[in-house]
Amino acid sequence: MSGHSKWSTIKHKKGAADAKRGRLFTKLIKEITMSAKVGGGAVDSNPRLRSAVLAAKRASMPSDNIDKAIKRGTGELEGVTYEEVVYEGYGPGGAAILIEAMTDNKNRTTSEIRHLLTKYGGNMAAAGAVAFQFSKKGYVAIEKSAAKEDALMELALESGAEDFKTEDADVFEIYTDPSSFDAVKAAVEARNIAIQTAEIQMVPQNTIDVADKAPALLKLLDMVEDNDDVQKVWSNGDIDEKYLTE
Secondary structure: OOOOOOHHHHHHHOHHHHHHOOOHHHHHHHHHHHHHHHHOOOHHHOHHHHHHHHHHHHOOOOHHHHHHHHHHHHOOOOOOOOEEEEEEEEOHHHOEEEEEEEEOOHHHHHHHHHHHHHHOOOEEEOOOOOHHHEEEEEEEEEEHHHOOHHHHHHHHHHOOOOEEEOOOOOEEEEEEOHHHHHHHHHHHHHOOOOOOEEEEEEEEOOOEEOHHHHHHHHHHHHHHHOOOOEEEEEEOEEOOHHHHOO
8 A cells, every 4th residue: 555644634733723723622522423313322332432432532532522522423313414525635746635524514615615625725626636536545543652663563463454654753653454443443552552543534545745735735724624614635736744843
């Protein structure tokens, strides 16, 4: 598998800022609600819900909020009905952008996303124009101080991982087929190795060097992800490390 977008790492480094903006809980609650709606409210038998609940707990969301979100998803409590929508577009430097949103008003969200893309140097693309450039993969990031490279690589590959990368300065990165994600994650946790990030991602098959357009691309990605209806943003833009120090 070739290609990696640094935006995945950047997002998690910005996690504290997202929480300060008061948007993190809103996004997590939407994901929990939708996960319960699609796969049922039993955490043990619903991998997507299990991941959403773990993310909420890591963010210190109160258990009562989590329980209510699950019950809204299963219909036990009344609540807003959300729809999952995927938008495709291009950003500065020609980078492909894939946007996953969850909304109770598709027309409003479509208008807002189109406006943001246009305002910050990008444009909306037709359905299918961008998605084929990405593959769905399980992703586990572990701080390099938390494990020894050789032992972690052996553990990851033996438990079903497809790829193990060391290029990032801060973390080891493990990629899996989505069907093997839970097994690999469980194997790491069983060794009491702290996990920084664990989620299903849309990984670019190849990246594009956006050169000096990196600051503009970062700004666009940040503004899009800041939208209340946007859950996740993926890009194949390869961004030089010098632009990640701000």
